[in-house]
Amino acid sequence: MSEYPSAEQVVTGDTARRWWAWAALACAGGAAAVTVLSAGVLGTVGLVVVGAGGVVVTVAALYWFLTRRGAARWISLGVAVLAPIAVLAMFVRAGLLLEVLLAYALALASLVCARAALRGGRSATAMPEFPAAPPQHPFLIMNPHSGGGKVAEFDLVRRAEELGAEVALLDGPGTVDVTALARRAVADGADLLGVAGGDGTQALVAAVAAEHRLPFLVISAGTRNHFAMDLGLDRADPTRSLDALRDGVELRVDLATVNGRTFVNNASFGVYAEIVRSPAYRDDKTGTVLGLLPDLLTGHAGPRLVARIGETVVVGPQAVLVSNNPYGTSDLAGLSHRDRLDRGVLGAVALSVTNTLEAVGLLRRTRVQGLTQGTATEVVVEADAPEIPVGVDGESLLLRTPVRCAVEPGALRVRVPRTRPGVRTSAPAFDWVRLWQIASRPRAGSRPDSGD
Template sequence: MTSRRIALVVNPTSGRGLGARVAPVVQRRLEAGGLDVDRYETTCAEDVGRISAEVVASGADGVALVGGDGTLHLGAQVLAESGMPFGVIPAGTGNDFARGLGVPLKDPVAAADLIVAGRTRAVDLAVAEGRFITTVVAGGFDSLVNKRANAMTWPKGNARYTLATLAELRTFTPLSYVLTVDGERIETDAMLVAVGTGPTYGGGLQICAGAEIDDGRLDITIIRPVSRLTLLQMFPKLSKGTHLGHPAVHTLRGATVRLESPTVTAYADGEILGPLPVDIGIAPGALTVYG
């Protein structure tokens, strides 16, 4: 019986060096599980897509990608619709795609075991601006927080999002939006609008609580205007998904979303997507994952 050949693609700088520390542990576990491992290391963001394309062309049986949501986003651009199984080894700040898949976040050996087991399933990706998106498109207060958090060098981990949230709250005012969901036009003022295939962003905030990553639908969450204090009080609820009972929170589901607001820059998978308007669609079952 021929053993499976896995390409281990490592972003050594993800998670402030966590990727480099995790990689040898994962490689040993994959090899102990009987897999042949070809290891690749990225030196810049552009490497992820190039290496992923090389892996697809090489005829490997699958890919294990060590990195955070930004790294996975780049890999997904090549691996989506390729049919090549894709294993996630979380090593970033947010790790929201891994969280949505149910991959163990703090146990790289357990994450590697999912690849060794070899079971696969197909999951959905959102599509916007010609790009595949693995988690959530953020537009509004949350995208401003994302921008600020990305620019911060301290503190590490999710605490960056907390500090960025407090900083943005000082000056934020509600925004005017036009949403078109499956052809139905909605005009509303809101603090934010989020559109995702999975439930979380920002390192575990369940903005689209209850979203299923393989149901062929986009989940939309609108937080209508509230006071700054109320918005601040909502953030702990976002971690648990209990914000959905708040009267200012409105949720929708659909296959296509057009999001418009004159001053908003959208973020997706924690990175800049571009200024609104943006059209978001769904690619059902676009990515094959281990787990």
Template sequence: MGGVLFVNPSSGKGGPSVEELASAAQALGVRVHVLEEDDDLVELARQADEEVLGMAGGDGSLGAVAQVAIDRDLPFVCVPWGTRNHFAIDIGLDADDPLSTLAAFGDGVERRVDVGRVGEQLFLNNVSLGVYARLVHRRERKRQRRETFARLRALLISLKDRRRTERFVVDGEPLRASVVLVANNEYRLDLFSIGERDRVDEGVLAIYAAHGLRRLRWTERKTTSVRIETRRDPTHAAIDGEPALLDSPLELRVEPGALRLLVSPEEGVDVEATASVEAE
């Protein structure tokens, strides 16, 4: 019965207009629903009659519809329409050309990719705790006054002393860190920041801790599940860059291959990932 594309009109930054995106999708036989202020995105996705669910928005909006796609065992189309588009970039989509990703509705190839969970809440990218999470909450309050927020990279470079570290207990081991980040698969690291992921289908959580002195140091380990205790309960967190309050302890896990991602044949998962899926 075709596909439906939900569009968050407040997410798009530059590039095609909402009207251009809607027109291109409708030309492929896709029903388009541009979200209005009072719309319940999750409920709309649950009630959609179509056999493919798509979302044009930032990572937070993508995660909401991806959750429904998993619950309903339906394919999911990701259209990069946010400011940073971390998930879209990491799965190999061209974030500068969102119209090209619409081809997945027509001749899309299905790839299984992983998702993470904190409790029962899904995340596509990561969950962060510590200084960054607190500033995400501050950003959300300031957004109501139309103020801006510095990016994670600038924040991390500014963490220079131990007074900004917090205490955590990770799988029973005490830890002091400025930022703790639990990622759906492994990121590339440099001295100051977390970069991109080469794969989103290796079935692991990657746990990063940033220690701030004169320079940042990152420590890393990989696992499939982790328990994190925080001193504050509930604690400030950021889930895919969006603010959340989570009860301590946090139980996080990876769900390998949970999301049925549709991509156009020219985009998406690399040759190695394709081979691993087709071999199953």
């Protein structure tokens, strides 16, 4: 059963967004007024120059920290820490600390209100729900080591068996062929497949479920649970995922493939894939990232890539992220939310950073050379090497080039609890023009903004 807002709810939500937009504009105007009245026109210019200069120096120093080694790295870190302190000291010396803090508070309030106004309307989150009868022979695969031992911590085996499920634990000895295990379960009469584990394991079982058109259950017992998050599941309490076995509905979501292998979240190339490939990554993620970033960001390591995103060709990107449905436009690393999983397209981000100016531009989310974002039904990544590392749902694989990513619209029937926290929309890119359009929209007879 689909749960769309009524006409009255849409009008009410649209009115609320209009008030948020006016509040954002009012706070922004207040911040500007406080600055001008306290410092005067010339003083305001000075404040803007000092504040903006501090931001640029801080961001540039952080970029140098990531891209240099030895003493230069730690000097850069020191500059990044001291620059904001120096700016604050200059404001204090000028006797404008309270005024500046008030202006910053109003500016922050403006941003908060703007995010509320710009956050999408009903189309952003309304994946249709379909009625689903309880399964008769559910088969669940659980990894007792995933998520730091959540299977045991939440007593998932016992709870699932009480609901009539058969449970198979991935506790060895040796490596268990998850795909073969799922196929045997289907042959034995399973009418639902589910996984309590990481996104990589979920993708393997989801492929079998999609192949046999069986419903698939996600139990949020992994470490990051990105797929569960985008399905609206409770990541803090995986036992609530089991409610789908007795009172569930179905979502029809897309699956993506990379060289024929299914993934539910994303496939990454270049910088991130090289980092994940490092043997030290699992034991020391921070140290591995800091150790590899200088060579990777300055182009001294890894094969040269060419990304073909539909009709768009990107030559020499340092990082490419291909996702099963797009992430928010403000998310360059696939760490945020996908508002929907049923759009029938891949999201793609290709990124090149060659100097400090471009790094600053990317962090400020301005249009700079080297950043390409788009959607396509197929993304092809070529390289000057016969094989390249690819991070597939957080696992490192070596795949033959060219690497082809494709999407299978509506391929997976996902069983979810009828009651769940819900999917939060990702933060929209900040847009003053659209904010003004929302604020000035007529009160009646207008078409509700879709949020796209």
